[in-house]
Amino acid sequence: xxxxxxxxxxxxxxxxxxxxxxxxxxxxxxxxxxxxxxxxxxxxxxxxxxxxxxxxxxxxxxxxxxxxxxxxxxxxxxxxxxxxxxxxxxxxxxxxxxxxxxxxxxx
Numbered sequence: 001x002x003x004x005x006x007x008x009x010x011x012x013x014x015x016x017x018x019x020x021x022x023x024x025x026x027x028x029x030x031x032x033x034x035x036x037x038x039x040x041x042x043x044x045x046x047x048x049x050x051x052x053x054x055x056x057x058x059x060x061x062x063x064x065x066x067x068x069x070x071x072x073x074x075x076x077x078x079x080x081x082x083x084x085x086x087x088x089x090x091x092x093x094x095x096x097x098x099x100x101x102x103x104x105x106x107x
Contacts, residue, residue, distance in 0.1 A: 004079050011056040012080075016041065017049045021058055024072035031067045 012018050020035055036046045050070055053059040057076040062069045 005083055007056050008058070008076070008080050011052055011058060014049070014052075016045075017053055020046065020049055021053055021072060024059060024070055025074065029062075029069050029071045031069055033067070035070065 012021065016039065020039060023035065023038055024030060032043060032047060032050065035050070036043045039046050039049075050059060050061070053070075054061060058073055059070045060073055062071070
C-alpha cells in the first residue's frame with residue numbers, strides 16, 4: 001500500500017474527521033463556524049481536524065474576509081476507490097475459486 005493510501009486511511013479513520021468530511025460532501029462548502037455548530041466540539045478542535053483533512057488533500061479552503069470556507073475534494077478519494085476495486089476483484093476471484101472447488105468436491 002502506498003503512502004497516499006496510508007495517509008487517507010489514517011485521516012478518515014478518525015470518526016470526527018470522517019463526519020466533517022461527510023458533511024462537506026453532503027452539504028457542500030461550509031465555514032468553520034457552521035462545521036463547529038454541527039460537530040459538537042470546540043472550534044479549535046474542528047480547525048485541527050480541518051488542517052489534517054487539508055494536509056491529506058481531502059479539503060480545500062477559501063478565505064473570504066474573516067471567514068474560511070471549506071470544500072470537500074472528492075477526487076482525493078480516487079486512490080481509495082481504486083484500492084477498494086482491486087480488493088473486490090481479488091476476493092471475487094478467491095470466492096470463484098472456492099465455488100469451483102466445492103462443485104468439484106460434490107461430484
